[in-house]
Amino acid sequence: MTTLQQAMERFLSVKNASPRTLASYRTGLHAFFDTLRLGRTLPDGSRVSLDPVTAEAAKLDEDWVATFIANLQDFSPATQNLYLAAVKGFYRFLLAERLASPHIPRIEQWIAERARKVPRRRPQFPREEIEQLIAYAESLPTLPVDSAGASLKSESSRRAAQQRARLRNMRDRALILLLADTGLRVSEACSLTLEDVNFFEGHLHVLGKGDKDDLVRVSQRALNALRDYLHERQAVGLSSPVHRGRPLSAGRLTPLFVRHDRAAGKGSPTPLDPSTAWDIIRERATEVLGGEAAHRIHPHSFRHYFVTIVLLATNNIEKARRLARHRSITTTQLYAEVDPELDRDYHEIFNTSRRTKV
Template sequence: MRVDHSRAPAAFAGDIEAFLGYMSLERGLSANTISSYRRDLDQAAHFLALGKVADWRAVSAADAAGWVHSLSAAKYTVASLARKLSALRMLARFLVREKLRDDDFTALLTGPKPSRKMPGTLSEGEVARLLAAASGGQPRDLRDRALLELFYSSGLRVSELAGLTLQQIDLQQGFLRVFGKGSKERVVPVGGRACEALTTYLVSGRPHLVRPHTGSQFFLNHRGRGLSRVALWMIVKASAQRAGLTRKVKPHALRHSFATHLLTGGADLRAIQEMLGHASISTTQIYTAVEPQRLLDHHAKFHPRKRG
């Protein structure tokens, strides 16, 4: 049975709050990441308290290993285990940094490494069908077409797309500024077709969705408020169904397709990394395995020892 996820016992809670405050203010982690770390550390604290551990200063390496073992026994996914262990490790380092402990009780801990799953991508033909399915002249039709065009043209994350504001987009120059993970700003180009769809939405669609309370959110729902990530997911799902795509299409499929199609077309991996907002090139490199046939074709065409 899994440990209760409610707030940590008082003896542990203060240090968790101090750590999360540091990660938010000094490291610039997003609210979603902070919320995940809070749940993970509250869960760890409950486990430790049940084992009669007084507070974080009394945690031993064996105590921490016991929590990790309990998570494995509870059948958490590899990705969840890795994230929870990461949260605990960062807390332990914070305690040492703040001189609340002399040692890092997680130093000898080992955990599973998440497998690098291949991202789901659409073919260029499937993307064309998906974008064409967002047709019609009603304000919401124009919004959906602009949203999907921008999604595929820019490779933004779902949260970045949902939070987009008017001030972030420069349609004349064909780019947008976005604040990604860690509040890092990056400039992302926007293609010509996407700019056309965005302009049409701004002129003929968005004004009809504006309400007295509407702010600067770019993509609006029928109540004049910014689209949520759930609403964005529903738009992608509905468009995929209208396009007759039989497999399940998740919003991130457009981000992955953006990267894969750029790479297939010969784009530099470093440029793709910058546009996607990946902190490490190793994250971007997963896309090099998405199109193995392209590599085979290039080898067959250009290698001096190609088959006769």
Template sequence: MSETKIYWESSAGHLLEETRQTLNEYLLSLKLADKAVATIEKYRRIIEAFFQQCTIPLEEITSDDVLTWLTTMSEGKKPRTIDLYLSAVSSFFSFCLEEEYMEITVVKKRWRPKIPHSLPKYLDEFEYARVKVSAEQLSIRNRALLLFLFSTGCRVSEVASLHVQDIDFNKRKMDVTGKGRKIRQIYFSEECGLVLQDYLERRSAKPSDPLFMNKFGNGLQVQGIRKVLKKVGGEAGLVQSFHPHMCRHTFATNMLARGADLQFIADVLGHADLNITRIYAQIPTEEMLLTYQNIMG
């Protein structure tokens, strides 16, 4: 999104002027901390919604006011959505407390909903094989794209922002800019490198070109990548919806099954918190299942 839209400023007409100024200070602090545009926009909308119901000055807000709003907003919502609402207002009020716009803590930890535990969705070995076979019939661009996602574990937004000049084909590596604008080094397989090189040669790509392009000669964006994978999933006969993050999860589970340790996987995926990566250790790999079957029958 273009910064000319000033996504880190609120223009909601229902806000008290002092509240708006404080909210905009908070939003700017998120921007300066390199928080994602989508995160800042979500938080801004949630906080604006809070002040649409609670129209009193900041310093007069109590825990009861927040709980009343949360109860109203939570009706019919999933626990993860409720947790997002609470995270947004909690973050804002913590900022207000630190900057002395408020004097009391108004959000209670006990309000946090219990989030249902879910494992990452990934392709098992049979689904993975079906997709790889189906990929043989794809255009050279789509085949290169699919192999790149499987081979690197990149986020879809990272892939969309890559350029040809970022690639080192000799060492089969490149630098990607992840969350928080952190740069990390990734690698890709020999098969991916050969197909990718073929794709770039066929289109006579220049170093400054986006790595993957659409038919109009522009960079292939996130939605375009999603559409490609959705179509591939349908052609491969997958029951579950096939999306870019599933490639990332499949990459991680494949690495774990082949003996990579969690810290290495975390570094490759760009996880700042190792606990995020630990969830992959809870997924039974094919080797584990085979061992169980051999022992238990």
């Protein structure tokens, strides 16, 4: 006999998804199991409940989904959809493994009819402030670092602190330019290794959402910033040299973006994580724009910026979708209000034409 708890663990162990998605699915299934424990009222007025730890998976029918949807009404539409995706996937797994016999079309119909829809809004981002931050990032390597470690007593400690400050400036410039010119998700940027960069062909190998292999094109200014950063790291013995377009890593994968602080230590490079990258963006935004801007700009703002710039330059929504690696064009269409040709037509109709008539 396979219990519901055991079935859930098996489902999550074979699910092809990122650790973050798996954690979210686990949370959603735990919420579903809470509904099973609370129980539901049957048409004859009696109550039924299931303990996932002891209940056989075969006892789970699709009627529990309707009860779960009702219990989710206080959650946001986005959370509802995430949890219901986890539950629907779990039911499909039970059917495929012949652990239960749910009616999947009925589940899908209930979700379509009763679950709250996530409102699709055009992404908002402060474009002018992002461009100011990008300009500031390009100047980071020229900023003085003499004040770094000024309170330290030994000359060697002060030099080490200045070296770390210079590396952080080079790294942060490369990170910001890469996010702005590629539309990478911050998690994708943080997971890059030296082997993922091809300087000669000007692209990155990226493991995107759903573990999908993607080829991402990179601008020359971002490549130059990456090359400068890696050369600086090589100079202090923290990176492998760049040779014929690809960095050499002596047979092991080395993170592209790493920490440069005292806590990181002197051993193997410690890769940036998305949380640290978020802090970097916030700190640099504060330096150039003030504290208020730090709450308006975050790493994903650069992805919105990237898609908008592509649409403004090409007025081609399919090209924008492919460069942003959106699975569905409906996601890219959220940015389609940015239409330079339509702006010109509107100006012609309501401004130029009216002045001519007057």
